[in-house]
Structures are given as C-alpha cells and as structure tokens.
Amino acid sequence: QSALTQPRSVSGSPGQSVTISCTGTSSDVGGYNHVSWYQQHPGKAPKLMIFDVSKRPSGVPDRFSGSKSANTASLTISGLQAEDEADYYCFSYASSHTYVFGTGTKVTVL
Amino acid sequence: EVQLVESGGGLVQPGGSLRLSCAASGFTFSSYEMNWVRQAPGKGLEWVSYIDIGGNTRYYADSVKGRFTISRDNAKNSLYLQMDSLRAEDTAVYYCARDGPIPAAGYCDYWGQGTLVTVSS
Numbered sequence: 001q002s003a004l005t006q007p008r009s010v011s012g013s014p015g016q017s018v019t020i021s022c023t024g025t026s027s028d029v030g031g032y033n034h035v036s037w038y039q040q041h042p043g044k045a046p047k048l049m050i051f052d053v054s055k056r057p058s059g060v061p062d063r064f065s066g067s068k069s070a071n072t073a074s075l076t077i078s079g080l081q082a083e084d085e086a087d088y089y090c091f092s093y094a095s096s097h098t099y100v101f102g103t104g105t106k107v108t109v110l
Numbered sequence: 111e112v113q114l115v116e117s118g119g120g121l122v123q124p125g126g127s128l129r130l131s132c133a134a135s136g137f138t139f140s141s142y143e144m145n146w147v148r149q150a151p152g153k154g155l156e157w158v159s160y161i162d163i164g165g166n167t168r169y170y171a172d173s174v175k176g177r178f179t180i181s182r183d184n185a186k187n188s189l190y191l192q193m194d195s196l197r198a199e200d201t202a203v204y205y206c207a208r209d210g211p212i213p214a215a216g217y218c219d220y221w222g223q224g225t226l227v228t229v230s231s
Binding site for chain 2: 001003032034036038040045046047048051052057089091092093097098099100101102103104
C-alpha cells in the first residue's frame with residue numbers, strides 16, 4: 001500500500017491554471033476509475049472536489065476538473081483564485097480491498 | 111444537513127487501547143458505507159478502515175490490521191473504531207468519512223472534523 005506520488009508543491013498567479021499529477025500503478029490508479037480528489041485547508045477537514053476521475057460534486061466550481069491517463073490521474077484548477085490555496089490529495093481504490101491516498105500537493109497562489 | 115461528529119480521542123500510553131465514536135445525523139446512516147481516515151501531525155492523509163452497510167464486510171490498511179476493529183450500530187447511527195496495541199506512529203487526527211451514495215462508491219463525500227489521538231508515555 002504505497003502512497004500515490006504527487007508533486008510536493010505547485011504554484012500559479014490568480015487567473016492561471018495549475019495541474020496536479022497523481023501517479024500510481026496498474027493495481028490502483030491505472031486499474032480502476034475510482035479516483036477522487038480532496039481539498040484541505042489548514043486545520044480543516046478534507047473536502048471532496050472530484051470523484052470517479054472527472055465528476056464534480058454539486059457546489060464545486062467548474063474551475064476544477066479531473067482526468068486520467070494510464071497510471072496517472074490529474075487535477076486541473078483553471079482560473080486560479082486565492083481561496084484555492086490549500087493542500088490537495090488524490091485517492092484511489094487499490095487491489096486487495098484497500099484504498100490509498102496520494103502524498104499531497106500544496107497549491108500556492110502567488 | 112449531513113453531520114459527522116467524532117469523539118473519544120485523547121492521550122494514551124503505548125500498548126494501550128482507545129475507542130473512537132462517530133455520531134451521524136442528517137442522512138439515513140444504515141444506507142451508507144463508512145470509513146476512518148487519519149492524518150499524523152504535519153503529514154498527509156492515510157486511509158485506515160472501511161465497513162459496509164450491514165457491518166459484515168470490513169477492510170483495513172496493513173498498518174492497523176490485527177490491532178484496530180471497525181464496527182457500527184445502525185440503531186444508534188454510530189460508527190466506531192476500537193484501537194488496541196497502540197503505537198507512537200498511530201498518533202493522528204482520526205476522521206470519520208461517509209462513502210458515496212452508491213455501493214462501493216470508492217470515495218468519501220462527507221467528513222467529520224476529526225478527533226486527536228496521541229500515543230505517548
């Protein structure tokens with residue numbers, strides 16, 4: 001159950017786009033469409049932003065989008081806003097009835 | 111409004127036990143699979159355990175298998191995590207999280223605010 005690999009940090013200016021990658025294996029990200037993304041502000045609980053690779057829950061701005069290619073999933077934030085500054089984690093079903101999170105990425109709005 | 115409220119955290123010595131509870135409201139608890147997720151201080155999220163709606167199917171991370179037991183009481187709208195043989199590395203905020211609205215959804219759509227467990231002598 002090794003954690004999925006994410007970049008430690010990404011940054012962008014307001015209005016720009018940033019993309020966070022989440023790399024796993026064929027036993028997790030590449031093998032299933034159960035990939036989700038969570039936003040976490042300091043001291044707060046995580047919030048679901050994307051599920052089933054690319055679906056947005058009600059209330060999540062359409063600036064957030066998800067995709068997947070082979071063993072790598074991605075979260076893109078378009079039109080970056082100050083309130084998007086947070087930690088982001090990917091999450092995937094893995095084989096043997098387990099789940100695994102990514103290592104986490106800090107998004108900084110310059 | 112969906113609410114998940116964890117309780118039972120605190121300071122415990124290595125080798126000790128603790129039972130966490132999660133009180134659910136605002137939805138039909140008995141219709142949803144549930145999870146526990148933890149976060150060590152300054153670290154990332156770690157999935158801990160899953161339970162199905164009837165409590166018959168339970169999954170665990172390798173790091174807690176054999177030491178932690180997840181359970182639920184649908185009549186009391188409550189989720190539990192019995193933690194035994196605690197280690198310093200179990201120190202974390204423990205979150206209760208609801209699984210998505212379909213069977214084996216594979217994601218957590220609502221989260222509690224967490225309860226802190228500290229394992230130290």
